[in-house]
Amino acid sequence: MRYAVLIWFFLLGHFCTLAQTYRRGEINLENFVEELFAQQREDEDYEDLYENVLQLLLNPIDLNKANEEDLKSLFILLPHQVKALVSHREKFGKFISLYELQAVEGFDLMLIERLLPFVQVGEDIQKQVPFWQRVKESRDAYFIFRVSRVLETRRGFTPPDTLSNGRLTSRYLGDPNSLYGRFRIQQAKDFSLGFTIDKDAGEQFIWDRSNQRYGFNFFSYHLTLxxxxxxxxxxxxxxxxxxxxxxxxxxxxxxxxxxxxxxxxxxxxxxxxxxxxxxxxxxxxxxxxxxxxxxxxxxxxxxxxxxxxxxxxxxxxxxxxxxxxxxxxxxxxxxxxxxxxxxxxxxxxxxxxxxxxxxxxxxxxxxxxxxxxxxxxxxxxxxxxxxxxxxxxxxxxxxxxxxxxxxxxxxxxxxxxxxxxxxxxxxxxxxxxxxxxxxxxxxxxxxxxxxxxxxxxxxxxxxxxxxxxxxxxxxNYKANQQWSMSFYYDYFHFPWLRFRVYAPSSGHEWLGRVQYKPSRKILLFAQLREESKARNLRAADNTSNFYLLDQGTRYNYVVNLDMGINRHFSMKSRVMGSSFHFNQQTTRGFAISQDLNVDYQRWRISSRFALFDTDDFDNRQFLFERNVLWLFSIPALNGQGLRYYLLGQYKLGERITCWARFARTIYTDREIIGTGLQQIQGNRQTEVVFQVRYQFLR
Known part of the structure; x- marks a missing residue:
């Protein structure tokens, strides 16, 4: 009976189309991030957060071995859904195929679509094979190398100035290229071996044993069994x-x-x-x-x-x-x-x-x-x-x-x-x-x-x-297959002083989001968020050395439409804005963006054009951008101007994949970008990235 049900689901054309939508390890990371993060902030370590998302993609959970804790760690399944999946496995035995997920009580196509990139029905590891032989034969092994830089010359890369005392001003000692490399070979639930090397722009690529500097500035390694x-x-x-x-x-x-x-x-x-x-x-x-x-x-x-x-x-x-x-x-x-x-x-x-x-x-x-x-x-x-x-x-x-x-x-x-x-x-x-x-x-x-x-x-x-x-x-309320709504309210109190808040303070934050998904190809959502926090306010005479507090209130809104035009083309349209009220003054900002993406056989191309206009730094607009694998871009757009990028990915063969990205921001309200050694003379900043990945044993 179970096999008959499985065959039935396998033959469902709609579900087959769903399963073929994803290539293993590739999802719309942008939409996934939009759900997990209400608003990007500069004090968050997004590289480490996204690193963990991609680790899940590269190491999908085996549905036949996963416990409830493993399933909860995906941040996708609600408690009753975790219970339903485990109960299904206990009742019917091990999963034979991912198609069987549609037979789990309460699992619909939208949920399965979100879950598919992070799970698999794995094969048992043959531990009788010697360890080093398993390492040599692992199909999950790769090496990535990346070069990136800003094309415009920052002040830190110009000749130093001479001060009145005859001393030279400080400058960067290295070149403007950022270099990154990563090697990893792994087998899920068996072993992981790898290293990461990195050199930031301005750092020297130097071999100096006395100061423990060996080419790349940062070296990380691991061996896990x-x-x-x-x-x-x-x-x-x-x-x-x-x-x-x-x-x-x-x-x-x-x-x-x-x-x-x-x-x-x-x-x-x-x-x-x-x-x-x-x-x-x-x-x-x-x-x-x-x-x-x-x-x-x-x-x-x-x-x-x-x-x-x-x-x-x-x-x-x-x-x-x-x-x-x-x-x-x-x-x-x-x-x-x-x-x-x-x-x-x-x-x-x-x-x-x-x-x-x-x-x-x-x-x-x-x-x-x-x-x-x-x-x-x-x-x-x-x-x-x-x-x-x-x-x-x-x-x-x-x-x-x-x-x-x-x-x-x-x-x-x-x-x-x-x-x-x-x-x-x-x-x-x-x-x-x-x-x-x-x-x-x-x-x-x-x-x-x-x-x-x-x-x-x-x-x-x-x-x-x-x-x-x-x-x-x-x-979280899911009205039906198409409509869902989410809301949270958070009250917080800080009993002692904080940076730029020199008195005990309180605040709150709430977010509401309505999402409509009439089909797999269309996603529309609207989101509104309010945050209220106190910060220092100088005394009116501007001479007192004590601080008063005023509550700063920020509103952020987003309206977003994702649409798949056909099997090769998709587009994304977004309008987002904010207002900030502090010290009896209100400032505002907004950004609009349009994406067009192409996915055709060995090629994948992503592009965006965005316009932004903000009154001040408190209204800067954060836009998550697609980038090369393992690199993340969330520029904080502040001031007036436009930004666009073009990202291309090409698979040369089973083993080699290349990426190239060109991004530029043009400001219409300034002729100098940045401060200090990061300063650029001019009104535009251009970033370029090239990356290649070689996958072994493919």
Missing amino acids: YNRGKFKTIHLGDYQLQVGQGLVFGAGFSPGKGAETITTVRRSTIGIRPYTAALEFDFFRGVAATYRKGLVDFTILASHLTRDGNLTLTTDSLEQERSAISSLQTSGLHRTPTEISYRRQAAESNLGGNIHFQSGDRKFQAGVNSLFTTFSQPFERNWQRYNQFEFRGQENHIHSLYLGYNFQNHYLFGETAISKSGGTGAVLGLMSSLHPQLAFSMVWRKFDKNFHSFYGNAFSENSRPINETGLYMGL
């Missing part, structure tokens, strides 16, 4: 860890607030994962392993790496000089003598672990986390009103307890932690499928002003879990 006896994971090199709700270990794909108002509020326990991004911070370097004993996983990690830092010399009571860290540099840039002087000035050592329990029926999970961090020099920050309770000293330790419980179509989760300072943090949340058409989520969080977590990434309004209390509520 999975399912070796009772060891779930064994890792050597660079890695991240995500367990609990991110109060201690919060690396990985954690989008937070966006148009997807339900599934993104919870952090998934995915354990150790290789670090493959080019960001030069927020990862561990060393060894880590997870050992499974019955229903309990034991994870231990040890890490030691150097960090870029600004050191100061202080004199103690015995009049002896000692160095201290005033700040750590996270830009990863080493272009000028000053930036190079920060390189590897501090060292950081970490020792930590996790104990994770999951009940036999997989409805309950609990665990504890601990992390001990030691720096080579003590932290002594430059004193400011707002940073009095930030971390100071040379050592920190943080410990947490987390729980999760699945009751029918409702999932409860939470974590509480305490750091060495005595500051605490807590997250408590709920995801609930109230009805097949209605879902609800809620998250309460509280982070003390002296709660110190260096690798935390919990659900919060701030970029770090510190100095915040808040309550979030989200709804």
Whole structure:
């Protein structure tokens, strides 16, 4: 009977067309991002977030091996949908084909369309084959190399000026080319081996052993083995860890607030994962392993790496000089003598672990986390009103307890932690499928002003879990196959001062989105978002050295239409705008864009033309742009002008794929772009990128 049903679905022409729409590993990433992120912001590390999306694409989840935690980590399935998929597998046995997803209760074509790129029905790994032979025969192996640059000359690449004292002004020491390379060979649930190399524009390509500079400025590597006896994971090199709700270990794909108002509020326990991004911070370097004993996983990690830092010399009571860290540099840039002087000035050592329990029926999970961090020099920050309770000293330790419980179509989760300072943090949340058409989520969080977590990434309004209390509520309503609506409201309070906010403050944020999808080829949505936050307001006489606060209120709106013209052509039209009210003044901004995309056999071409006009920086418009694989572009359009780009992809054969991209911004309200060493004389900025990927054993 089951095979008859499967054959029936296989023969459905509409579903066959759906399955053929995607090439493995290629989706409309732009639409996926639009749902996860309400509004792009400059303080987010989008490269690391998108890196995790692409890791999921390259390592699709095996439907026959995935547990509920794996399925929830995709941020696509609601609690009742996860339960339905697992129940289907338990009732009918292993999935034979992806076509069988349409037989899962409550799964429609729209949901399956979103899910397909991230899942597979895999084959069992033949472990009797020697390891190195599996490595040599792996079909998932590739090398990527990329060159990019800005064509206009920035001030940092011009000859230096001579100052009145005879000294020369600072300039970049390297060339304007950015170079990037990545090699990776992997087999899902078996092994992963790879490295990443990177040189930013302005950095020297130099071999200097005395200063530990070996050509590329950044080098990352890893070797990960999975399912070796009772060891779930064994890792050597660079890695991240995500367990609990991110109060201690919060690396990985954690989008937070966006148009997807339900599934993104919870952090998934995915354990150790290789670090493959080019960001030069927020990862561990060393060894880590997870050992499974019955229903309990034991994870231990040890890490030691150097960090870029600004050191100061202080004199103690015995009049002896000692160095201290005033700040750590996270830009990863080493272009000028000053930036190079920060390189590897501090060292950081970490020792930590996790104990994770999951009940036999997989409805309950609990665990504890601990992390001990030691720096080579003590932290002594430059004193400011707002940073009095930030971390100071040379050592920190943080410990947490987390729980999760699945009751029918409702999932409860939470974590509480305490750091060495005595500051605490807590997250408590709920995801609930109230009805097949209605879902609800809620998250309460509280982070003390002296709660110190260096690798935390919990659900919060701030970029770090510190100095915040808040309550979030989200709804998602799916009226039918075509119409859906989502909404969230978030209230937050900051008990202590913040940067540019020199008093305790409160705020709120809400977002509403209506989406209409009459067919697979048409997607129309409208979205409105309001955010209200306080910031400093100078006294009226402009002479007082204290600050008053005023509430800044920003509205953002988006109307978007995606349309597939035919099997080769598609288009995207968008109107977006904003207004910002602060200190009894209102400023505005808008952008309109038109995309045209072509997908024909070996060719893929994407293009866009956009116009923008904003009154000030607070109304800058963020437009996600398509780029070459592993590179992401979200320009902040500010001022008046236009921007366009053309991206081409061509598959030379089974093994070689090439990309080329040309993008230009032309401003009509200025003759100088940027400041400092990044300044460009003129009103246009042009970026070019060329990338090639070679896939082995294809």
